Amino acid sequence: MEAITPFLNANQQISVDIKTLREAPDFKAGEVDIDIRNVTPLFLNQEEINAHYLTTYKFRLYASQAYVEEKGIPQSIHDLDAHTLISFTKDGLFPHTYEPQAIKCKQHLIIDCPLAIANAVENNVGIGPLLPHIARLSQQSLVPILHNQLRQSLNIYYTYPASLTQNRMVQDFYNYLQSLPEDFLKGRTHLLAKRPQKINPLSDF
Incomplete structure (x- = not known):
């Protein structure tokens, strides 16, 4: 919200409806007008959808100082067997992991919300x-864990249906997001905007 508030204040003729969508939206059904997320190469190649690179999210592993003082710092992937791992899915530590990672651990906590994971690590x-x-x-x-061995980078795209290619608000919003400092683009955001000219801005990643 900190990132998009100046844009909303400068464009008070629109209102936004923020959505959290686990799957890519159905543009044809008008579910959203703009979707911001990590997408598959197959999705990028669809002619009826415009996808513009926005930013890259770089995930790394962390633990609290208190946790490593009690459990120690793993020196290799194999050392993770003795630790409690918090992951996005049962198959992978990182979000949107298309290939299951060969990491086994005795204790496993699955949380699909980045802020909840942060709270768990801090606690x-x-x-x-x-x-x-x-x-x-x-x-x-927080202490970095195995940064040179375990990491994931997700390219985030600003996507919208080709039918909105000439829509000024869609283009202005993308240009605004591109102009922001890198760390401002840090939230999971879905917007569906209601406007006089019938536009919907935006979804998640």
Whole structure:
């Protein structure tokens, strides 16, 4: 909200409806007008959809200082067997992991919400994937874990149906987001805007 508030204040003729969508929206059904998320190459190649690169999210593993003082710092992937791992899915530590990662652990906590993972890590529950700037914003001292061995980068795209290619609000909103400092683009955001000219801005990633 901190990132998009100046845009909304400058364009008070629109209102927005923020949605959290697990799957890519149905543009044809008018579910949203703009979707912001990590997308598959197959999705990018669809002629009826415009997709523009927006930013890259770089996930790394972190643990709290209190956790590593009690459990120690793993020196290799194999050391993770002795630790509690917090992951996005049962198959992978990181979000949108299309190929299951060959990481086994005795204790496993699955949370599909980035902020909830951050809270779990801060409360000494275990080792979990966070965006580095989220780790820096933490009120506790978080310790990087195996940064050179386990990481994931997700390219985030601003997508919308080709039918809105000439829509000024859609283009202006993309240009505005591109102009922001990198760390401002840190939220999961879906917008469906209601406007006089019948436009919907935006979804998730």
